[in-house]
Amino acid sequence: EPEVTQTPSHQVTQMGQEVILRCVPISNHLYFYWYRQILGQKVEFLVSFYNNEISEKSEIFDDQFSVERPDGSNFTLKIRSTKLEDSAMYFCASSEPGRYGYTFGSGTRLTVV
Amino acid sequence: AQSVSQHNHHVILSEAASLELGCNYSYGGTVNLFWYVQYPGQHLQLLLKYFSGDPLVKGIKGFEAEFIKSKFSFNLRKPSVQWSDTAEYFCAVTSDYKLSFGAGTTVTVRA
Numbered sequence: 318e319p320e321v322t323q324t325p326s327h328q329v330t331q332m333g334q335e336v337i338l339r340c341v342p343i344s345n346h347l348y349f350y351w352y353r354q355i356l357g358q359k360v361e362f363l364v365s366f367y368n369n370e371i372s373e374k375s376e377i378f379d380d381q382f383s384v385e386r387p388d389g390s391n392f393t394l395k396i397r398s399t400k401l402e403d404s405a406m407y408f409c410a411s412s413e414p415g416r417y418g419y420t421f422g423s424g425t426r427l428t429v430v
Numbered sequence: 431a432q433s434v435s436q437h438n439h440h441v442i443l444s445e446a447a448s449l450e451l452g453c454n455y456s457y458g459g460t461v462n463l464f465w466y467v468q469y470p471g472q473h474l475q476l477l478l479k480y481f482s483g484d485p486l487v488k489g490i491k492g493f494e495a496e497f498i499k500s501k502f503s504f505n506l507r508k509p510s511v512q513w514s515d516t517a518e519y520f521c522a523v524t525s526d527y528k529l530s531f532g533a534g535t536t537v538t539v540r541a
Contacts, residue, residue: 350528360474360520360531373528408474410529419464419529423473 321422340409350410436532453521464522
C-alpha cells in the first residue's frame, strides 16, 4: 500500500536554528499538508499546498514557516528560527484529486532545546 | 470556522466491554468524516471514513461509526474491545482544503 514517507523520524535542534522536515507524498496525490501535534494536545492544521502554492494556512503558520516542493517528489517544511514551543510531532499528509483519502506519514518528532 | 468536539478525554474499560466514543462537529455544509487511531509510539492511522451513502460505516479492526446528520455526530463504536485497542482516537472533519481534528480520546483497555 502506498505510504507517505517522512524523514528524519526524530530531530533535535538548538533554539534559533533552522530545520527542514522532509516528506515524500504518495505519487499520484495532488494535495499536500502539514499538521503538528504538541505533546498532550490535539492535532493542528498548519498548511495545505496545491499546484505549487499554499492554498490555506493557519495562524500558527507564521513567517517563520515555509513550505516547498523542490522537485516532483519531495514536500518540505522549513522553520527558520526554531523556538522551544515548536517542539512537536510534525505530520505530513497527502490526498488524492478531489481531496479525499488523506494519508498521513509517520511523523517527525522535533525537539528544540 | 468548523470545530470538532470529542466528549471523553480518557476512557478506561475492560477487555470484551463495548466502546462508544462521541464526536460532534459544527459545520453546516457538506462534510467528510474520519476516525483516526494512534497507537503508542506510532503514527496516525485511518480507522474509517464517511463521505456519503449508508450512514453506518464499517472500518478496520471491528470498528464502526454512525453519521447522524441531524445531530452533527459521528460516534465510533466497537462491540467488544481488546487490550490491543489501547490507543488515542481522533475524530476529524474535512471541508474545503483541510482536516480539523478533535482533541482526542485516550482509550485504555485493561486485560
